[in-house]
Amino acid sequence: MLKAVLPIAALLIYSPLLWSQSIISYFEGEVTVKRNSREIEADFGLDLEEGDLVLTGPSALAILELDHGRTLKMRENSSVTLEDLSPRTSVELKSGSVFAKVDRLLNGDFNVRTESVVAGVRGTQFFMAYGQMIDAKADLWLCVNEGRVEVSIPETGDSVLVNEGEGIIIPGSIQLTPPEAYDWTEDLNWNTNPSSGDVRDETDLSGAYSDLLDQDYF
Amino acid sequence: MKIKISLVLLLFLIQPLFGDHHNEGDSPSDTVGFSPAFAVSSILDFGDFDLHTFIAAEFNSESPHVYEFQALLYYRVFRNLKAGVFYRLQMGQRHDDDWIRNDDGSWGWDDASSRLENIAGADLTPRFLLSFMPGKSWVLKTKVRYSYSFYNRNQKVLFRPELTWFLMKNRKPVWNFSAAYGLYFPLNFSDSLIYEHGPYLTISRHIGDSLILSLFGEYRTRYWSSSAEYIAAGGDYHVHEERYRAGLNLIWRTRI
Numbered sequence: 327m328l329k330a331v332l333p334i335a336a337l338l339i340y341s342p343l344l345w346s347q348s349i350i351s352y353f354e355g356e357v358t359v360k361r362n363s364r365e366i367e368a369d370f371g372l373d374l375e376e377g378d379l380v381l382t383g384p385s386a387l388a389i390l391e392l393d394h395g396r397t398l399k400m401r402e403n404s405s406v407t408l409e410d411l412s413p414r415t416s417v418e419l420k421s422g423s424v425f426a427k428v429d430r431l432l433n434g435d436f437n438v439r440t441e442s443v444v445a446g447v448r449g450t451q452f453f454m455a456y457g458q459m460i461d462a463k464a465d466l467w468l469c470v471n472e473g474r475v476e477v478s479i480p481e482t483g484d485s486v487l488v489n490e491g492e493g494i495i496i497p498g499s500i501q502l503t504p505p506e507a508y509d510w511t512e513d514l515n516w517n518t519n520p521s522s523g524d525v526r527d528e529t530d531l532s533g534a535y536s537d538l539l540d541q542d543y544f
Numbered sequence: 545m546k547i548k549i550s551l552v553l554l555l556f557l558i559q560p561l562f563g564d565h566h567n568e569g570d571s572p573s574d575t576v577g578f579s580p581a582f583a584v585s586s587i588l589d590f591g592d593f594d595l596h597t598f599i600a601a602e603f604n605s606e607s608p609h610v611y612e613f614q615a616l617l618y619y620r621v622f623r624n625l626k627a628g629v630f631y632r633l634q635m636g637q638r639h640d641d642d643w644i645r646n647d648d649g650s651w652g653w654d655d656a657s658s659r660l661e662n663i664a665g666a667d668l669t670p671r672f673l674l675s676f677m678p679g680k681s682w683v684l685k686t687k688v689r690y691s692y693s694f695y696n697r698n699q700k701v702l703f704r705p706e707l708t709w710f711l712m713k714n715r716k717p718v719w720n721f722s723a724a725y726g727l728y729f730p731l732n733f734s735d736s737l738i739y740e741h742g743p744y745l746t747i748s749r750h751i752g753d754s755l756i757l758s759l760f761g762e763y764r765t766r767y768w769s770s771s772a773e774y775i776a777a778g779g780d781y782h783v784h785e786e787r788y789r790a791g792l793n794l795i796w797r798t799r800i
Binding site: 457458460461465495497503504534535536538539540541542543 | 587618620672673678710714715716717758793
């Protein structure tokens with residue numbers, strides 16, 4: 327009996343690998359895909375390919391179901407390049423912010439990177455965003471909802487492990503700081519499944535910064 | 545002839561009853577003093593509303609110690625403006641009209657050391673982030689505060705521009721350095737346009753998210769105008785007091 331069940335279970339678990347594809351599963355607002363200098367308007371179920379640049383406009387959002395059980399939820403005014411859709415998935419966050427999720431059962435590598443920082447998924451769900459531009463360098467924020475994420479800066483070789491419930495700010499995208507629990511992350515909407523509720527995240531990232539206009543000293 | 549002399553003598557003796565009661569030297573003199581000061585403050589942050597309370601003590605050597613309790617409710621009208629109302633209970637504060645004639649005929653300051661005063665007022669504090677400055681951590685704010693004393697009905701306006709630089713670590717303030725200049729305008733007392741003014745410097749250390757330890761230093765010049773009693777006696781004076789004040793303020797901030 328067990329011998330008969332195991333192959334079926336394995337087939338079910340790994341079935342996405344057999345007929346996997348990457349698509350836009352959900353979107354709201356203006357979402358476009360740039361492919362080989364062509365601009366394609368988003369549609370539900372639109373196939374995505376390696377090298378595609380996906381962009382969301384103001385007030386837009388997009389959920390990308392990628393090969394091998396990876397999900398990306400892009401917030402407004404964001405852009406992501408799908409660099410590698412193999413089991414060693416890699417996407418580049420070029421602007422804005424994104425929620426990344428990996429199916430628990432389908433591991434492999436999944437890196438979300440920016441020009442200078444790489445976030446390697448060792449868990450299942452995290453959020454990565456560009457923050458304020460200070461002195462001509464953009465900050466990066468990352469926080470982990472489930473599992474762990476290794477954040478590294480290849481240029482310096484520095485890396486740090488961010489655990490579940492923790493966040494990290496990378497000032498100027500060049501300097502790792504100790505991960506800690508940030509209050510503002512409690513408002514993030516981690517849901518990536520439209521059928522189970524609202525997927526829109528409207529967390530104000532300015533709340534991630536100390537409000538210097540709200541400091542009083544008598 | 546004897547009657548004439550007696551009349552002149554009598555007029556001479558009762559002359560003070562009709563004429564000035566003061567002599568040179570009866571007016572207060574210019575002073576310089578140093579006052580250590582301490583305060584413990586609390587900020588309850590309810591989002592757009594902040595409740596600020598503090599108790600403070602200022603220890604003066606040549607005038608009464610001053611003790612204060614203040615509660616101020618701020619509302620953040622928009623990002624760059626806070627408006628508030630406050631109530632203050634203070635003890636020991638000296639006023640212009642406290643220069644009085646004593647029973648023995650000498651002049652001196654009335655003892656205000658145990659005198660309680662109720663004060664209420666309103667506050668408008670616009671503030672701006674000077675984003676063109678390096679680090680985006682410079683803030684310019686101007687406190688404009690009206691206050692009314694229920695003790696002597698004195699009304700005044702404080703105008704205090706202040707520039708603050710925050711030293712940030714991981715985008716959180718760790719230290720801040722502030723320089724302010726306070727100008728006090730009397731509305732219905734004093735004969736000076738500005739009766740008190742001076743620079744005010746603060747260095748604050750942020751200890752965690754909730755605790756701030758502030759060191760402050762101030763050099764304040766105050767102009768004393770003739771008291772009502774001295775004017776009634778036919779006198780007039782303008783003296784000034786220079787005061788160096790330095791102190792410590794412990795601020796506890798709680799987000800509700």
